[in-house]
Amino acid sequence: MTERLILLIVLAAVTAAVIYFFRRRPVLNSRSLTATGLPPGTYLLTSDGCDTCERARDTLTRRGRSYTELSWQKNPDVFERLHIDAVPSVLVIEEGGDGRWWRGGVPRRL
Numbered sequence: 001m002t003e004r005l006i007l008l009i010v011l012a013a014v015t016a017a018v019i020y021f022f023r024r025r026p027v028l029n030s031r032s033l034t035a036t037g038l039p040p041g042t043y044l045l046t047s048d049g050c051d052t053c054e055r056a057r058d059t060l061t062r063r064g065r066s067y068t069e070l071s072w073q074k075n076p077d078v079f080e081r082l083h084i085d086a087v088p089s090v091l092v093i094e095e096g097g098d099g100r101w102w103r104g105g106v107p108r109r110l
Contacts, residue, residue, distance in 0.1 A: 030107065033082060035091065035099045042067040042110070043091040045084055052105065056088035059106045 046053040
């Protein structure tokens with residue numbers, strides 16, 4: 001009886017830990033895109049009143065990565081043209097306009 005109770009408690013603890021881990025982990029989907037009209041560089045896409053955008057700014061600054069911030073309120077044309085639907089997001093544009101968009105935060109590799 002005691003062994004079953006201990007096993008049940010251990011399984012509940014492991015389940016809780018897995019759920020906690022996946023809920024805390026940001027979802028960073030990425031896709032490639034062509035970003036005509038934007039010069040090469042790193043862009044942080046934000047919105048006014050976005051708490052997680054502040055953390056994204058801090059992360060890029062702490063990593064020493066220079067970036068240009070584009071706000072949804074000030075640059076809605078960029079968001080519409082590139083079909084950006086989440087903030088904070090990071091957009092990296094290479095020479096020629098090819099780029100990569102990370103939805104939902106700063107990727108670890110930047």
